Amino acid sequence: MRTTLRSDLPVGSSRWAVRRAQWRSLGISDEEMTRPKIAIVNSSSDLAACFAHLDDIVPVLKEAIRQAGGLPFEIRTAAPADFITSAGAGGRYVLPTRDLIVHDIEVVVEGALLDGMVCLSSCDKTAPAHMMAGGRLDVPTLIVACGYQRSALHEDGGADIEDVFLHAGHTALGRTSAEDLLAMSEDAIRGPGVCAGMGTANTMHMAAEALGMALPGTTPTRADGAVMWDAVRAAGRGIVDMVHEGRTARSVLTPAAIRNAVTVMLAIGGSINSVKHLQAVAVEAGLDVDVWRTYEELADRVPVITAVRPNGPHLIEQLDDAGGTRGVLAALAPLLDVDTVGVTGRPLGELVAETPAPGAEFIRPLSDPFTRRPSIVILRGSLAAEGSIVKLPADEERPLDGLFHSLQHSARVMKKQRSGSIVVTASTAGPRAEPRVSYPYVASKSAVVGLVRQASLELARFNVRINALAPGPVVTSIGGTGPRPAAALAAWEDSVPMRRWGRPDDVAGLALLLASGASSWMTGGIHVVDGGASALTQIPSDALPAPDTTAL
Template identity: 55%
Template sequence: MKRKLRSNFPRGSYLWAVRNAHWHALGIAEEDCEKPKIAIINTSSELAACFSHLDGVAAELKQAIREAGGVPFEVRTTAPSDFITGAGARGAYILAARDLVTNDIEASVEGAMLDGMVCLTSCDKTVPGQLMAAARLNIPSLMVSCGYQPSGEYRGRHVDIEDVFVGAMHVVTGNLDRDELIGMSREAVKGPGVCSGMGTANSMHIVCEALGMALPGSTPVAANSARMGDTVRQAGQRIVEMIWEDLKPRDILTPGSFANAARAVLAVGGSINSVKHLQAVAVEAHCDVDVYALFERLADQVPVLSAVRPVGEHTIEAFDAAGGCQAVLKQLEPLLDADAITVTGRSLEAELDGVTVADESVIRPMARPVASRPAIVILRGSLTLESGIVKTGIVERKVRRFTGPARCFSNSDDALAALEQGEIRPGDVLVMRGAGVCGGPGMGGGASRVVFAIDGAGLGEEVAMLTDGHLSGLVCKGLVVAEVSPEGAVAGPLALVEDGDRIVIDLDTRRCDLEVDADELERRLQRWRPRQPLFDTGWLQQYRRTVQPLTKGAVLVRSEGNAVD
């Protein structure tokens, strides 16, 4: 006997009657109103190529759900894209919109008491926003990757959105002709889907599968490809089965699954943004996992097995053809929690049985890694009391210990101006603060632009950078300690740094320290005053007042003492 659905109410009751009235007007037969009611979470938007194809995907998914015996309801949410949504409020809406996605889903899906949901995952912040909602609502949920965009060619060379991003900052420093950049921008994106490198979007799509929240073998995938269409149809069938089985996200999101996801990110040299997003999902799932400590502990155990742009020279298409996430997990199998279950209801061990790697030159075995040193390193120290993150990439660095005087800036515009005027010199440590989750707010502030401008100025190997801001998942240049926590806006040690102070960054000891004595720091702390909050109205004000620190995933749970006023 099938279990009772939470979406069903006694026939003739108030809720049954008013819902039936609306659904009858939408063409839904009364007998269908007793079936599983399933939300299709769609971030369709005409603002960016990332989302432009999702309406077509949703239509195909609806048909698959109906054929499987369910009733689909399309639910729209906000749709943040870094390259579009980053224009206003100095980029403050980018991360802040992640939590709007979560709350949009809660209001619609929980308000209507639907039975399950399929999330159409696309650009950077929509993926964790949807995962967080699944963890929070804890109803049967399945993530469907909606694919990466095709990139192009310019003057006989590959060009993608990363090249345009880097090139724009090379124009600022006079290292690239503006017309060349314009030509690149016209060829970089040739269709719908997310950025084609191993940035945050593709990293988080892989995270969905490694967590067990996406169908095995479904990530990454080319947008609108035949394989993506197959996955969409399978998802429509499977979500109905999951509802009858009552298989929920918190059955899947265990400490073991988070460890598996961390291993997958480390193995592909994925985006550092995956760390805070995974922490946020763990918080919403009520899963007692310190994701930062996980990455810290696992870094030396997990070799880099694949080098997709921008970490290496392989394309995402080559990675996909080699077997994608499932092939990475197969190579990592001896290290994984094989008992973790997936949305199929089967263990990861069962799903990996019989899997082969199509191209071991692209996704290598652990005995022959791309790099033995970790591609992502968590730093502790007197400047990074809670954490700081370095994406070291796969290149063996000549200098693993950097010591230099601080050059401090409170925003990216001032830092860029100093670079243009030649005020940043070899040996300096550029400090950009006030760009954290509270100070940005939402980690807006353009830290990535400064990194690329340093590279454009030819100082990539001669200048280090320290910031409480976040980096685009496409950033893999120079020595940059990002997401420093506690952040400057809440009187973290970064707020107390002054021009000329000596900073030590040591990748081998994994420390980031300020060489200033404790008494002097205490005097500075007594003099320190918070700056006037930026964008102190509307959503950004609400976000700033309620956001928790990065160690809690920057989720919006009221925590006294975190507000910046």
């Protein structure tokens, strides 16, 4: 019996007639017009390596859909690439473009009453946008993660894009020469795909599989690799089955699925951006789920079982080869709701039972994790009453203690105790003061390095380095290596206009300004016990020294 499709327009109606006229001119037959009509959502452009292979995927996916009995249509959306489209307007275009992609999809898929969609996900904002669109429209939706790029780091021990990004901040501070940065950036990226490492893109690809929105065993994956191409062909078959079976996005995106995804994010030390993206997915799917609270609730229960850069020493390729998301899900099975059903229509428990044992060197068992400290910690207090985030790398213990009235004070305490913590608050870099939303951390990484470097040469003995830093109001972490590492946190408060610093979009200028004497503006305090949040407080402004305006 033929499936009734929402794309079936009444024969003889005006909309049926004009659509038929349009489609006949494209060579579409009347028989093809009776098939499930599938959107191939191609969020790509020529601007970045992230998308460079997506156009080649489309014809293969179209053929797979046709062979499965569907009628494919490629549709295009906006395609932000963080390292490219953050150049204008201080990075303000990047995160809003996530929501623009959702609108782009709605206009075409809902406007044309298409029956389902396969989304080609790549750079950071595309996977969450695609899942948000699926949740909003509640049509059959299947995510294809289009893979991570080859890097010089993996192939011959050179640099990857994370190294280039980090050393750009060092160049602004005179720690890396422009010539070295030029050489580093020459061939750090050696093929199409998203940034290698546990950045936002790979994190959200894995989240898609953990939610059940991607096919099992397809994330993370090498761009243009055999697994990716197998996933493309399987997606073409799978989406047609989903339409016939009525398996829509909201049947997959359940509260239990969100909880499973948060469990995976904590276990892999995923990007802190996963918090806001999963919350957005939940909202679009009509779920009454507080994702921030879910992270808080699960933080102390979920050990960290992978340690991929920048959270630890391993490469994304090693996690991929060890079993990827499917291996992580198998290792986490006792902590998951295995009754959830994804795009395949099969319960997670069945899939986990069929999963080979993951490589224990890179995906640890629950009994022997890399650390039992949470990888993502939600903090609440007067600096960020609605919540803020600390990212804790897997390979560091982090004793955080003390409330310091200035960075200089913290340096003196560290010199005396030989260990401790630095807590700095940049009161002029929040989204209300400078609404660059997802990209203040471009400035912040360099800025905090400058602050720490300038405050006391003694800090060099702790080899303070940036592990992860994110926007505000968000608390983000900096760690050190060595026998007695120091730690530093930056809490970003949003109440003071950024114009006091001059040109807010000048990242290098901001870093140098901070390094040259504005550190008396940086203050704040946090007390963290065993990786869990107990308080987040701000020192009264009348307790601060006057700002040093000589640098201005």
